[in-house]
Amino acid sequence: MKINKNYLALEDSYLFSTIAKKVKAYAEKNPDKKIIRLGIGDVTIPLCSASVEAMKKASEEQGTKANFHGYGPEQGYEFLKTAIQSYYKEFAVSLEADEIFISDGAKSDLGNILDIFSRDNVVLIPNPVYPVYLDTNIMDGRTIVYMDANEENGFLPMPDPTVKADLIYMCSPNNPTGAVYSKEQLEEWVAYALKNDAVILFDAAYEAFITENGLPRSIFEIEGARQCAIEFCSFSKTAGFTGTRCGYTVVPMELKREGTVLNKLWLRRQTTKFNGVSYIVQRGAEAVFTKEGREQIKAATVYYQKNAKVITETMKELGIWFVGGVNSPYVWIKVQEGMTSWEYFDYLLEEKNIVGTPGSGFGRNGEGYFRLTAFGDADATKEAMERLKSK
Amino acid sequence: MKINKNYLALEDSYLFSTIAKKVKAYAEKNPDKKIIRLGIGDVTIPLCSASVEAMKKASEEQGTKANFHGYGPEQGYEFLKTAIQSYYKEFAVSLEADEIFISDGAKSDLGNILDIFSRDNVVLIPNPVYPVYLDTNIMDGRTIVYMDANEENGFLPMPDPTVKADLIYMCSPNNPTGAVYSKEQLEEWVAYALKNDAVILFDAAYEAFITENGLPRSIFEIEGARQCAIEFCSFSKTAGFTGTRCGYTVVPMELKREGTVLNKLWLRRQTTKFNGVSYIVQRGAEAVFTKEGREQIKAATVYYQKNAKVITETMKELGIWFVGGVNSPYVWIKVQEGMTSWEYFDYLLEEKNIVGTPGSGFGRNGEGYFRLTAFGDADATKEAMERLKSK
Known part of the structure; x- marks a missing residue:
């Protein structure tokens, strides 16, 4: 019996566990400090x-003989695909129902999609990046080439014509x-x-946060x-x-490689390995x-966007x-000159009682940078920024 | 760009679509006939x-700030693992919480588990069988060896010492x-x-149907x-x-191959490709x-088991x-001498207005056999068996 030895080449990620350990140790030593995450x-x-009520109703349906739903289509129900088709029409994208595959989350499909591609492909991955892209390809033993994201390109790397990549x-x-x-990029x-x-x-998990026209x-x-x-x-x-x-996940019917419609391969993958x-x-x-749902989720996005603005305004001021x-x-902020991402983490935790994420945890090019997120409480975010501004 | 060419070696399964087509055609020609499936x-x-109420409550929790659950552990919540540990104790099996991985269904995990094994392994698969075992291994290009299930071994193939298999x-x-x-087998x-x-x-999806002691x-x-x-x-x-x-899915800590604890590989797979x-x-x-849930699901199992008994008693009688x-x-019944599984399907549909599944759809050794299921309505199952008994 042989294991998949590619797994042995994976590096353990200690990023979030190290953060948790450091925060815990500091909090225990300083129980009076109010830490903002x-x-x-x-x-x-x-x-x-709207979602809560819909799920309560659906749960009740599952408890009645007349409205019980057993095995559904592996690719998802038409009612949800239809709603997604309408949503895409708002940005003038027309999709066929068969091009949409309902998943249990982008992370699953981003990993599982690799099943339909040969392990011989060369993969181009930005650095820094969401670690899942890298790890799922290491598991398959593919050759990985990095594209550098940095201050010079605004962390938006562009194609290098000398690099030949498949994925x-x-x-x-x-x-x-x-x-x-x-759009031009x-x-x-x-x-x-x-x-x-x-x-x-193309990972579009954060598309709802786009506010500027034309993007x-x-x-x-x-x-x-x-x-x-x-x-x-x-x-x-x-x-x-x-x-x-x-x-x-959207797989267009026109997407063909080696004479094969990739949509059909993905359909086969999902009907075989997913229910x-x-x-x-x-x-x-x-x-x-x-209509109700759209208004409600918009309000949540606006709440987070306001937090983001509080953070960016502070960065401009400083x-x-x-x-x-x-x-x-x-x-994504640049840390103080002469500090590493982790040194800045320690400084923020100990001097300002603020927790962020060291950029180096996302790859080599993240060194010297730091990630702050807008998913926190509005008042706490404001307080954290006041602390940053105070001497 | 190269696709995974192993997918091209997959045979399309027309089993259930052919059944659906045949039944539809017959029903359209014979609108007066009552077809029993x-x-x-x-x-x-x-x-x-019990489940419906729990999911309604959980849906409500998801709508409140105080009880909202964001990302949970990829391996599942402790509360569910604890319940499963107690369940296993009833048949004297002791499991650690870390050995249990909550999944979105056995089909997903049966396919995904192959990620952690080398593609060089030889796979031993019973015939006839649930098609997912075969297809997921063809997708990876593994060598497949069949073990024959047949009337002689009661469709329970035993190890052949001359065959060397890895999975x-x-x-x-x-x-x-x-x-x-x-147990002895x-x-x-x-x-x-x-x-x-x-x-x-080991696929134990149907364990709850075991009624005989000692199995x-x-x-x-x-x-x-x-x-x-x-x-x-x-x-x-x-x-x-x-x-x-x-x-x-249960992966015991003692399960090691090539010096590696498979539980750790699976954990890495699930934390990387599943949320x-x-x-x-x-x-x-x-x-x-x-307690309430156990009683309720037991009643459903007993209902299906009664249907199964109605079917098996009829087969004995006939x-x-x-x-x-x-x-x-x-x-799993033997079809009439001289008929193929599909010929028996047509006979049952046209003469008795009963729909079953031709055994040949599950593999070569299924030819000459036929699957009837106990998941139908009790009265309809009884009526179907009366039809079989009538000349």
């Missing part, structure tokens, strides 16, 4: 009442940096992918993307579904798209370089 | 009220045959696996199994969760284990060879 990547505002990961608005690609990426016969895996909400707003991209979306940050679990998302949860997700925060819940 | 593998009794699939009570391994399999350094992937409910009732087996369980058939989605099951659904699953039905919702 701006490191959290999870939402804090509860589900909208390209993009996340916009970005986790952890909060940077967002413009995505056009360049689509042109690069088409030229190289590559496939873009694409979906890769499919770009001409040619239907021939070279798969998009991963989530209700996690959009509608607070981090613990309720629902997302969706669909809970009927109850899909009803909760559907309710997000009702003359600290940053990116993100405008179309993203994440603000 | 005994082919269905899905449950028909709704969720127990062994077992399903007991079996889908589609309903056959159940005895499982002991032989465990001895074979230990001798060959193999891992048994193992879990592979871990067998000494040595903790060194060679992984068990996959589901709330689907036990508690009607086919559309609500929850299951669990846990919905909090709401986990609360629903927990409620299955309450002198038709069968296996299953006693400790399983499935009855």
